Amino acid sequence: MSLIVLPERLLPWAATGFDALSEADFAVFLDLGLEVLVLGTGMKQRFPHPKLTCALLERRIGVEAMDLRAACRTYNILMAEERNVVAAVLVG
Secondary structure (H helix, E strand, C coil), rough: EEEEEECCCEEECCCCCHHEEEEEEHCCCCCCCCCEEEEEECCCCCCCCHHHHHHHHHHCEEEEEECCCHHHHHHHHHHHHHCEEEEEECCC
């Protein structure tokens, strides 16, 4: 199960796992008005191929990949700073 964490709600994320990530999985974030996407990659930090996040970077949306625990901490810190942040977490 994967989730999109927004300030006001949780949404399911269609991503089925890190190795199956596609450009379409990241396209859902293009129109959310965010500054930073925090990507929680599970128990260990992994980095998505740049072609997957290229469209986000072209819109000046930062993508930070980290393990799940670090992603949760970082999301909370950025929220406390009132930044436009969304977390995408791969659970399992």
